[in-house]
Amino acid sequence: MTLFSDPVFLVVLIGVVMVTVASSAVGCLLYVQRNALLGETMAHGCLPGIYAAFLLGGTRNLGWLALGATLSGLVSSLLVDAIVARTRIHHDAAMAIVLSWMFGTGVVLLSFIQQANLSNQNGLEDLFFGNAAAMSWNDVMIITGVSAVVGVLMGINFRRIKIYLFDAEYARMQGVKITWVRALLSSLVAMSVAIGIQTAGAILMASLLVAPAATARQWTSRLLPMVCVALAVGVLGGTIGTVLSCASPNMPTGPWVVISMTLLFALSIAAQRVSGRLKSSQKR
Amino acid sequence: MIAIYIIAVASLVAINGAILGSFMMLRRMSMMCDAIVHAVLPGLVIAYLFTASRGSFTMVMGAIASGVLATLLIEWVHAKFRVSADAAIGLTFTTLFSLGIILIAKFAGRVDLDQDCVLFGELAYVPLDLWITASGMNMGPRSLWSVSALTVTVVTFVGMGSRQLVSSTFDPDFARHQGVLVRLWHYLLMFMVSLFTIASFHAVGAVMVMGFFILPSATAYLLVRSVRALILLACLVGVLSVLLGFLFAQFNNVSIAGSIIFVNGIVFALAAWVYQARRPARIFENT
Numbered sequence: 001m002t003l004f005s006d007p008v009f010l011v012v013l014i015g016v017v018m019v020t021v022a023s024s025a026v027g028c029l030l031y032v033q034r035n036a037l038l039g040e041t042m043a044h045g046c047l048p049g050i051y052a053a054f055l056l057g058g059t060r061n062l063g064w065l066a067l068g069a070t071l072s073g074l075v076s077s078l079l080v081d082a083i084v085a086r087t088r089i090h091h092d093a094a095m096a097i098v099l100s101w102m103f104g105t106g107v108v109l110l111s112f113i114q115q116a117n118l119s120n121q122n123g124l125e126d127l128f129f130g131n132a133a134a135m136s137w138n139d140v141m142i143i144t145g146v147s148a149v150v151g152v153l154m155g156i157n158f159r160r161i162k163i164y165l166f167d168a169e170y171a172r173m174q175g176v177k178i179t180w181v182r183a184l185l186s187s188l189v190a191m192s193v194a195i196g197i198q199t200a201g202a203i204l205m206a207s208l209l210v211a212p213a214a215t216a217r218q219w220t221s222r223l224l225p226m227v228c229v230a231l232a233v234g235v236l237g238g239t240i241g242t243v244l245s246c247a248s249p250n251m252p253t254g255p256w257v258v259i260s261m262t263l264l265f266a267l268s269i270a271a272q273r274v275s276g277r278l279k280s281s282q283k284r
Numbered sequence: 285m286i287a288i289y290i291i292a293v294a295s296l297v298a299i300n301g302a303i304l305g306s307f308m309m310l311r312r313m314s315m316m317c318d319a320i321v322h323a324v325l326p327g328l329v330i331a332y333l334f335t336a337s338r339g340s341f342t343m344v345m346g347a348i349a350s351g352v353l354a355t356l357l358i359e360w361v362h363a364k365f366r367v368s369a370d371a372a373i374g375l376t377f378t379t380l381f382s383l384g385i386i387l388i389a390k391f392a393g394r395v396d397l398d399q400d401c402v403l404f405g406e407l408a409y410v411p412l413d414l415w416i417t418a419s420g421m422n423m424g425p426r427s428l429w430s431v432s433a434l435t436v437t438v439v440t441f442v443g444m445g446s447r448q449l450v451s452s453t454f455d456p457d458f459a460r461h462q463g464v465l466v467r468l469w470h471y472l473l474m475f476m477v478s479l480f481t482i483a484s485f486h487a488v489g490a491v492m493v494m495g496f497f498i499l500p501s502a503t504a505y506l507l508v509r510s511v512r513a514l515i516l517l518a519c520l521v522g523v524l525s526v527l528l529g530f531l532f533a534q535f536n537n538v539s540i541a542g543s544i545i546f547v548n549g550i551v552f553a554l555a556a557w558v559y560q561a562r563r564p565a566r567i568f569e570n571t
Contacts, residue, residue: 036371037315044491087506087556092370096314097502097552100495104545107492111539203322203491207378214371251389255382262379269365 024234045076047106325384351478
């Protein structure tokens with residue numbers, strides 16, 4: 001395999017895998033909450049933050065842009081909550097409202113940046129579909145760092161989050177601070193989406209959260225094993241997608257990662273059907 | 285004249301979106317709109333590869349087919365496997381959209397659809413794409429004709445089917461009892477949403493079509509309580525946002541479609557504020 005000895009490819013691969021690690025783990029939390037599309041909303045919601053960060057800082061440093069993305073992702077999740085709490089609009093409509101408004105605002109900011117003709121603005125449009133090939137070693141370090149923070153925060157608070165997800169009332173009785181856990185959940189999603197934007201793109205980020213969780217859910221109904229299976233699926237899907245997209249020239253990475261994740265989901269369903277049939281025939 | 289063309293096209297898109305979006309919102313299917321607007325892409329590209337022309341009948345049919353297919357897929361994945369409805373939406377549309385993007389990248393030389401056009405639309409270029417008949421007569425911008433035709437279709441659809449649509453939205457069981465084919469109207473609505481997406485796609489871009497769906501109808505939903513008033517007010521909000529958004533875009537020299545959505549979001553925030561102010565103080569403050 002010549003591809004795996006290519007240092008440029010290795011950098012991209014490590015970056016993509018680190019992104020999928022964070023998003024598959026966090027995706028499980030959203031999945032069991034039946035809130036999988038919040039990831040989609042926050043991914044679109046990141047765009048204005050990224051462009052605002054670029055305008056304010058004038059730099060394309062991923063860490064700075066990811067900070068803007070995380071903040072504006074958090075703002076979009078707060079906006080969804082505020083709309084649901086204060087008006088009679090349902091949760092799904094609230095997500096659609098925030099998603100489209102944030103996306104429109106992002107496009108306005110992007111067109112402003114483009115007509116202002118600032119320096120080093122190249123590559124900002126890549127954020128819609130993702131272009132992992134442009135990833136540098138520095139970016140990978142930042143992605144790994146944020147991913148580690150996500151992992152540590154999730155590990156420390158795993159029990160609290162789990163109780164909250166399955167029974168918020170019981171969690172309250174156990175002395176878990178609900179507001180704090182909710183804020184933590186939103187921040188985890190925002191961080192994992194923010195580092196993923198460059199890889200998968202804002203439009204396809206939702207898949208990186210949903211697909212591994214949905215695949216893992218087919219095999220187990222317990223949260224911790226589900227997270228582990230999702231991690232495996234995410235890493236495998238990310239690797240296959242990166243290899244496929246690097247094998248053909250001028251291909252955005254995001255779509256290939258998404259397609260491989262969906263294929264893994266389909267394969268897992270097929271495998272389960274087959275094993276289910278084998279088991280039932282053995283019983284007979 | 286250029287400004288009038290742009291505003292006319294955008295207003296018609298907003299009116300169509302407001303009418304269809306109102307029903308989608310009442311049915312709690314707003315995120316399904318999101319899925320459909322993304323999912324028309326592969327059908328569009330595949331049909332384009334076969335016919336090699338834009339705006340052809342095949343292309344429209346391809347896009348509608350993949351929009352309706354997406355709905356069927358979502359329902360199938362949700363019903364057949366252990367996947368919740370929201371996750372089924374997230375899985376299906378991202379896969380279909382990826383397929384479309386890969387096809388565009390693969391056949392970049394042969395497909396005259398670039399990624400920018402998919403995202404941002406070409407509202408500013410609407411007046412440039414003129415329809416000149418064989419005899420050389422200038423019939424005005426092509427998009428104006430396609431969205432006008434769409435408006436006629438949408439208004440006829442909602443006008444003819446208002447009873448069925450409203451009853452199947454609010455009480456499907458009652459509607460079924462009354463002899464309304466609830467499933468049929470469901471798929472007809474999905475068909476119209478796909479048609480709307482494909483007809484408005486060149487003007488405002490695939491993702492921003494979403495804003496034209498949800499923002500006017502959600503704004504109106506906060507202020508009125510009947511379906512008729514909801515649709516009328518939503519159209520009004522849509523057109524008002526188009527006018528203000530166009531001015532905003534001209535003033536700051538930024539994307540027109542993006543500005544319309546940005547302004548519409550502010551109008552929504554104002555409506556939410558009015559809703560708050562009008563609502564009587566809650567006696568039973570629940571935690």
